[in-house]
Amino acid sequence: xxxxxxxxxxxxxxxxxxxxxxxxxxxxxxxxxxxxxxxxxxxxxxxxxxxxxxxxxxxxxxxxxxxxxxxxxxxxxxxxxxxxxxxxxxxxxxxxxxxxxxxxxxxxxxxxxxxxxxxxxxxxxxxxxxxxxxxxxxxxxxxxxxxxxxxxxxxxxxxxxxxxxxxxxxxxxxxxxxxxxxxx
Amino acid sequence: xxxxxxxxxxxxxxxxxxxxxxxxxxxxxxxxxxxxxxxxxxxxxxxxxxxxxxxxxxxxxxxxxxxxxxxxxxxxxxxxxxxxxxxxxxxxxxxxxxxxxxxxxxxxxxxxxxxxxxxxxxxxxxxxxxxxxxxxxxxxxxxxxxxxxxxxxxxxxxxxxxxxxxxxxxxxxxxxxxxxxxxx
DNA sequence: CACACATAGATGATCATGCACCTATATGTG
DNA sequence: CACATATAGGTGCATGATCATCTATGTGTG
Numbered sequence: 001x002x003x004x005x006x007x008x009x010x011x012x013x014x015x016x017x018x019x020x021x022x023x024x025x026x027x028x029x030x031x032x033x034x035x036x037x038x039x040x041x042x043x044x045x046x047x048x049x050x051x052x053x054x055x056x057x058x059x060x061x062x063x064x065x066x067x068x069x070x071x072x073x074x075x076x077x078x079x080x081x082x083x084x085x086x087x088x089x090x091x092x093x094x095x096x097x098x099x100x101x102x103x104x105x106x107x108x109x110x111x112x113x114x115x116x117x118x119x120x121x122x123x124x125x126x127x128x129x130x131x132x133x134x135x136x137x138x139x140x141x142x143x144x145x146x147x148x149x150x151x152x153x154x155x156x157x158x159x160x161x162x163x164x165x166x167x168x169x170x171x172x173x174x175x176x177x178x179x180x181x182x183x184x
Numbered sequence: 185x186x187x188x189x190x191x192x193x194x195x196x197x198x199x200x201x202x203x204x205x206x207x208x209x210x211x212x213x214x215x216x217x218x219x220x221x222x223x224x225x226x227x228x229x230x231x232x233x234x235x236x237x238x239x240x241x242x243x244x245x246x247x248x249x250x251x252x253x254x255x256x257x258x259x260x261x262x263x264x265x266x267x268x269x270x271x272x273x274x275x276x277x278x279x280x281x282x283x284x285x286x287x288x289x290x291x292x293x294x295x296x297x298x299x300x301x302x303x304x305x306x307x308x309x310x311x312x313x314x315x316x317x318x319x320x321x322x323x324x325x326x327x328x329x330x331x332x333x334x335x336x337x338x339x340x341x342x343x344x345x346x347x348x349x350x351x352x353x354x355x356x357x358x359x360x361x362x363x364x365x366x367x368x
Numbered sequence: 369c370a371c372a373c374a375t376a377g378a379t380g381a382t383c384a385t386g387c388a389c390c391t392a393t394a395t396g397t398g
Numbered sequence: 399c400a401c402a403t404a405t406a407g408g409t410g411c412a413t414g415a416t417c418a419t420c421t422a423t424g425t426g427t428g
Contacts, residue, residue, distance in 0.1 A: 002386080004281060005414080011288030021376050034283035041415060043378060064424055066376035078291070085292045089303045090281050092311075097188060097274050099218035103333045104195030106326040107262070108269045113329070119273045127276075142290040145297070148351045149287045152344075159343040160336075167332045187384080205406050225385060227408060248394060250406035277415095 002090075005045050008035050010073065010081040013055060015142065017072040020046055030146075033131060033153035046071060054080055098123070114173050121164060128157045189229050192219050194257065194265040197239060199326065201256040204230055214330075217315060217337035230255060238264050282307070298357050305348060312341045 012018060012026055023046075024039045037045075049055045054077035060068045073081070098120050105113050131153045136143050196202060196210055207230075208223045221229075233239045238261035244252045257265070282304050289297050315337045320327050 003413080004279065004284060008284055008288075011284070014288060014291065019376075020378090031284075031287065032278075034278055034280040034287065036277040036279065036415095038416065039376095040378075040417085044414095062375090065374090066422065068376070081288065082291050085285055085289055085296060089285060089300065089307070091307065092280065092282070093220040094216075094218055095188065095220065095279075096218040096276065098276070099333050099336060100188060100192055100195070100215075101269055101273060102329055103215060103218065104192075104198060104265070105269055105329055106324075107198065107266045109325075112269060116273065123273070123275065140290075141293075144355060145286055145289055148354065149283050151351070152283060152347050155343050155347050156340055159339050163336050163339050167335070170332065171328060189384080203406075204408090222386065223406095224387085224408075224410095228384095246405090249404090250392065252406070 004035070005037050005041060006049060007081065007084040008037070009042070009045055009049065010054065010077055010084070013071055013073045014078065014081055017058075017070050019068045019070050021068070029130070030134060033127065034149065049077065052076070052080075110171070110173065113171065117164060117168055117173060120160075124157055124160050124164065128154070128161070131157060188219070189221050189225060190233060191265065191268040192221070193226070193229055193233065194238065194261055194268070197255055197257045198262065198265055201242075201254050203252045203254050205252070213314070214318060217311065218333065233261065236260070236264075294355070294357065297355065301348060301352055301357060304344075308341055308344050308348065312338070312345070315341060 008027075008031065009023060012023060012031070018026070020039065020043050023042050024037070027035060027037045027042070046055070050057060050071075054074060055071045056074055058070050058072070060070055062068060098116065101116055102113070105116060108115075131150060134150055136146050136150070192211075192215065193207060196207060196215070202210070204223070204227050207226050208221075211219060211221045211226070230239065234241060234255075238258060239255045240258055242254050242256070244254055246252060282300065285300055286297070289300060292299075315334060318334055320330050320334070
């Protein structure tokens with residue numbers, strides 16, 4: 001089943017009603033390690049979900065700030081969600097810019113590769129920090145599934161770190177800088 | 185820098201000249217763990233690379249089989265490649281259909297989650313088998329980088345397996361089937 | 369006081385991607 | 399003999415995704 005963003009939004013709204021802006025923050029935070037969407041796409045998808053009768057929208061005026069349009073699932077939306085959850089999982093179609101570069105990096109030589117590794121170190125450390133900052137309090141099925149997903153991200157981030165260490169040695173590349181504070 | 189497919193193709197052609205069909209097999213095999221592209225997209229990108237003067241094309245007639253159009257890098261193409269390799273690595277924008285489903289899987293309950301795990305087991309085992317079947321003979325920088333990339337895929341696949349085992353326990357889900365041979 | 373940023377929603381243009389389908393021929397399988 | 403698959407190239411269409419930009423207001427920073 002395609003059109004994943006649609007389903008990711010249905011999923012997020014099944015946890016609690018959210019505005020488009022809230023959704024974009026979720027895609028930048030809680031679910032960032034397994035899905036991505038920018039705001040323009042979110043608003044358009046919300047339009048389509050609304051047209052399909054999957055969500056209802058309540059406008060909540062705020063003072064000082066712009067109005068919020070808070071979207072909730074309808075029965076139709078809930079059905080769409082479970083139908084998606086019950087359908088076969090599609091194959092991954094991985095797009096990993098770092099590995100793509102590394103694979104073809106011979107023309108930029110060892111120094112170039114070293115730069116790639118330094119950049120990757122930073123990326124991994126950042127995403128690890130972001131993942132570590134997420135906390136889930138509850139302990140029902142929903143919360144446990146979220147924790148499991150989070151742990152998946154953490155394990156892969158750690159695996160990536162380990163691989164970086166190992167591969168740096170293997171390629172005879174110097175160790176990563178210990179104090180990356182001092183950059184102009 | 186965007187338009188990764190363009191650069192992935194330049195990278196593959198920097199290793200050796202290939203036809204569009206060859207490229208599609210590479211995307212289904214050697215580089216499948218970090219990039220994906222379907223054939224229609226490959227042919228279109230080749231057209232654009234050709235128009236940009238990055239590749240030249242030689243038509244090689246074959247008997248019994250259709251003609252091959254074998255593409256090679258030009259100096260312009262090589263320059264485009266090194267420029268890309270030298271540019272900053274863009275952030276990952278992960279799309280992981282399995283994790284997306286798991287995160288929102290509460291409505292389908294434990295049985296549903298169990299099904300998701302079984303499917304994931306199969307996916308991981310398949311991609312692990314594919315990765316394990318790839319062998320790289322040489323030992324120059326190009327080959328070492330390819331081996332490193334391959335090892336990255338293997339490590340993550342193993343990490344995923346480990347996570348599956350651990351998470352099954354945590355969620356109190358029965359162990360995966362030991363003999364998945366007998367499927368109709 | 370200028371500027372950036374967070375909040376909140378959105379549009380237009382463009383590019384990338386995926387899916388279905390088409391042309392050919394040779395070989396393999398039920 | 400029908401059908402599927404591999405080889406090799408490709409088109410057309412619809413959707414998905416990205417980028418820049420717009421409208422407002424309040425708050426914080428140099």
